[in-house]
Amino acid sequence: MNDSPRRSPNPNGGKTGKPYRRPKKDPVRILAFEALRAVDERDAYANLVLPPLLRKAREGGTFDTRDAALATELVYGTLRRQGTYDAVIAACIDRPLREVDPPVLDVLALGAHQLLGTRIPTHAAVSASVELARVVLGDGRAKFVNAVLRKISANDLDGWLEKVAPSYEDDAEDHLAVVHSHPRWIVSALWDALGGGRAGIEDLLEADNERPEVTLVARPGRSTTEELLDAVGEDAALPGRWSPYAVRMAEGGEPGALDAVREGRAGVQDEGSQLVAAALANAPVEGRDELWLDGCAGPGGKAALLAALAAGRGAALLASEKQPHRARLVERALAGNPGPYQVVAADGTRPPWLPGSFDRVLMDVPCSGLGALRRRPEARWRRRPEDLEGFAPLQRGLLREALSAVRVGGVVGYATCSPHLAETRIVVDDVLKGRGGAEPIEAEWIDVRPLMPGVAGLGDGPDVQLWPHLHGTDAMYLALLRRSA
Numbered sequence: 001m002n003d004s005p006r007r008s009p010n011p012n013g014g015k016t017g018k019p020y021r022r023p024k025k026d027p028v029r030i031l032a033f034e035a036l037r038a039v040d041e042r043d044a045y046a047n048l049v050l051p052p053l054l055r056k057a058r059e060g061g062t063f064d065t066r067d068a069a070l071a072t073e074l075v076y077g078t079l080r081r082q083g084t085y086d087a088v089i090a091a092c093i094d095r096p097l098r099e100v101d102p103p104v105l106d107v108l109a110l111g112a113h114q115l116l117g118t119r120i121p122t123h124a125a126v127s128a129s130v131e132l133a134r135v136v137l138g139d140g141r142a143k144f145v146n147a148v149l150r151k152i153s154a155n156d157l158d159g160w161l162e163k164v165a166p167s168y169e170d171d172a173e174d175h176l177a178v179v180h181s182h183p184r185w186i187v188s189a190l191w192d193a194l195g196g197g198r199a200g201i202e203d204l205l206e207a208d209n210e211r212p213e214v215t216l217v218a219r220p221g222r223s224t225t226e227e228l229l230d231a232v233g234e235d236a237a238l239p240g241r242w243s244p245y246a247v248r249m250a251e252g253g254e255p256g257a258l259d260a261v262r263e264g265r266a267g268v269q270d271e272g273s274q275l276v277a278a279a280l281a282n283a284p285v286e287g288r289d290e291l292w293l294d295g296c297a298g299p300g301g302k303a304a305l306l307a308a309l310a311a312g313r314g315a316a317l318l319a320s321e322k323q324p325h326r327a328r329l330v331e332r333a334l335a336g337n338p339g340p341y342q343v344v345a346a347d348g349t350r351p352p353w354l355p356g357s358f359d360r361v362l363m364d365v366p367c368s369g370l371g372a373l374r375r376r377p378e379a380r381w382r383r384r385p386e387d388l389e390g391f392a393p394l395q396r397g398l399l400r401e402a403l404s405a406v407r408v409g410g411v412v413g414y415a416t417c418s419p420h421l422a423e424t425r426i427v428v429d430d431v432l433k434g435r436g437g438a439e440p441i442e443a444e445w446i447d448v449r450p451l452m453p454g455v456a457g458l459g460d461g462p463d464v465q466l467w468p469h470l471h472g473t474d475a476m477y478l479a480l481l482r483r484s485a
Contacts, residue, residue, distance in 0.1 A: 023134035023142075027062045029110065032074040033136055036106045039079065039378050046075055046378060069252075078106075078113045080209045080377040083181040084157075085112040087164040092151040104141055107133045111149045116157040126153060168198070180205035185385050186370060193419040193465070200469075207469035208373040208380075214249040215240065215271050216258075217301070219308040221338055222265035231258050241472055242455045243274040245305065264336050269301040270375075272466045272473030276415045277302045279451040279464075280362050281309040283480050286409030292360040294319045295348040295402055298326030300333025302364060311339020318353070320346045349397040356407040363402040364415040365395045371417040371475030374468055388422050395423060396438075399431045403441050406483045411446065414479045419465055424477040428463070432481075442485035448478055 031053050038044045050072065057063035063071075078085070089108050090097050097105065111129030114120045120128075126149045133142035155163070165178035173191070177184040182205055191201045216232075218225045228247040229237050236253060240246020248271075249255065260266035292310050297303040297319035307317040319334060319341065321327040327345040334341050346352050348363065368387055369379050395416070402412045416423050434440035447462040449455075457470040463479040 024131045025135055026128055026131060027057060028067050028071045029074065029128055029132045030135065031057055031063075031071050032078075032110060033103075033106060033132060035071075035075045036078060036110070037103065040102055040106065043382065045376055046079060047375060050075055073118065074110055074113060076211065076377060077117050078109045081113060081117055081181045082109060082377075082381060083183070084161070084164075084178060085109045085116070085181075087178050088112055088116070088152055088160045089148065091160075091164050092148050101141075104133075104137060104145065107137060107145055108148055111145065112152055115149065115153050116160065122153045126150060172198070176201065176205060181209060182373075182380055183383075186380055186383070189370070189420050193421050193424075194467070203469040204467060207467075208377075210374060210468075212270075212374045212468075212474075213472070214252065214255060214268060215274075216247045216249065216255060216261070216266055217243070217245050217269040217274050217305060218247065218260070218266050219264075219304060219337075220245065221308055221312050222336070223260040227260060228258070228266055231260065240271050240274070242452065243271045243278060245274055245278070246271045264304075264333070267301060267304060267333065269305065270372075270474045270476075272371075272471065272476035273301055273417075274305060275452050275455070275466065275473070276364070276413065276476055276478045277305040277309070277362070279448055279478060279480065280360060280411065280413035281306060282451050283360070283411045283413075283446055283482075285359055285411050286482075287359075287407075289313065289359045290315050291358050292317045293353070293358040293362070293402075293405060295351075295361060295363045295398065295405070296365055297321045297330045297343070298323060300330035302362060303330055304333040304337070306362065307334050307337045307339065307341045310341075311337060314339070315359070316340040316342075318358075319343045320348060320351070322347045348401055349394070351401055351405060353405060355404045358405050359407060359410045360413075361402045361406045361410070362413045362415065363398050364413075364417075365391075365398050365423075367391055367395065367416040367418040367423045368420060369417055371419055371466075371477070375474070388420065391423065392427070395427045396431055396436065399427060400438065400441065403431070403443055403481065403483055408483050408485060410483055412443070412481045412483065414481070416477045417474055419467070419475040419477060424465065425463060425479070428479045428481070441483075443481040443483050446480035446482055448480050451480070 035049050035053055038049045039046055054068050086097055114125035129149055130142050130146045133145040161179055166174050168175040173184050173187050176187045194200050216228050218228050225247050232249055236251035238248045238250045255261045255268050292315055294303040294306055298321040303319040310317045319330050321330050324345045327343055331343045368383050373380050399414050406412050414428055432441055445462040448464040449458045449461045458464050466473045466476045
């Protein structure tokens with residue numbers, strides 16, 4: 001038996017070279033790589049994949065808080081800037097990106113983010129990425145990774161953008177797409193929805209690339225913002241900007257560690273989502289106000305807030321969700337609500353309830369999700385313009401059924417987590433005017449702006465579009481309609 005170490009090949013006359021060194025396994029970067037592979041291979045979402053991976057690493061004793069923070073930054077930072085990093089990587093190789101194996105691209109993108117998007121020293125970023133490549137790709141492809149990353153390290157991010165992005169004057173949309181790492185069609189759609197000049201769209205695209213704060217909701221009658229502020233700590237928490245039920249975890253932290261969240265008396269909910277639910281609850285109705293409907297309730301955040309608000313007025317909530325597994329999430333979110341409620345698994349386009357049954361109806365319809373790119377950055381690379389054509393009939397059908405479900409004098413809220421005009425105002429206009437062969441529906445617009453007191457930059461109304469760069473929220477849209485006949 002030969003106990004001598006393995007030797008690396010030596011081109012000089014067959015002599016042995018340096019002893020073979022096993023690659024160093026870096027748990028943080030291996031975990032980040034595994035998360036990116038899951039996102040790529042299984043079309044998973046990072047916000048669903050990463051938490052269980054981090055939890056397992058913590059339970060195994062291999063991660064501390066700093067490790068978890070670095071892994072989170074590597075995953076989300078790489079996904080947000082994927083378009084920019086792809087352009088840089090493409091400039092450093094002699095083949096099309098599509099001919100590079102996806103696992104190799106993931107390692108290169110992780111390395112590019114460390115070099116161009118973090119304060120990790122250059123030598124450490126290259127060395128750690130090459131070691132990762134040796135572990136997950138093998139020594140041969142690690143040499144390719146090393147060569148590419150050394151080319152990338154020759155310039156900082158601004159230097160690379162000057163090389164790989166067309167000038168704004170030559171092609172404004174393509175320039176913004178490369179610089180701010182969004183597909184060109186999304187840049188165009190957001191610009192159309194936002195209006196205005198260059199400054200506004202650049203602020204919006206940059207906001208999409210920022211890490212959103214964790215925002216809590218204190219469900220009325222069950223918890224208070226004062227309780228949440230005390231539980232999080234005055235140095236780590238801030239009141240919401242706009243919602244009277246919101247608390248922002250400014251220093252990050254684990255919401256699930258809070259008693260109120262574990263017990264369902266509070267939850268994690270974007271402030272824009274809170275504003276939508278509160279505006280519907282506060283809109284004036286004519287006559288009784290006893291039965292509310294959330295027609296697309298999964299996963300349950302808005303339904304939980306609506307149920308708490310309804311309970312405070314002696315009203316009941318029916319929460320409907322088509323997918324049974326999502327309906328179970330709604331049941332979990334509403335568990336313990338002090339007022340009457342019911343959760344059903346039902347298709348909102350073929351509802352089991354009678355027309356005119358409800359006083360208030362929220363229809364937060366399925367959409368492209370372009371308003372939540374801060375939270376799901378990978379969605380920008382998966383969506384295609386043709387996806388909107390698939391959502392259009394469903395959105396119109398759900399709004400028509402919502403207007404049928406509400407009684408005369410009652411109120412319907414049509415909401416989307418998208419600012420795309422084809423999913424917002426155009427849908428409402430088409431349904432009210434009966435475009436596409438359907439009958440026109442008699443309903444009047446309600447001005448949403450007075451129902452969001454203190455919120456600036458809400459436009460001309462009567463509907464409202466929230467924006468990440470203006471309001472610090474997801475780009476939620478809300479139209480309120482009162483059924484008039």
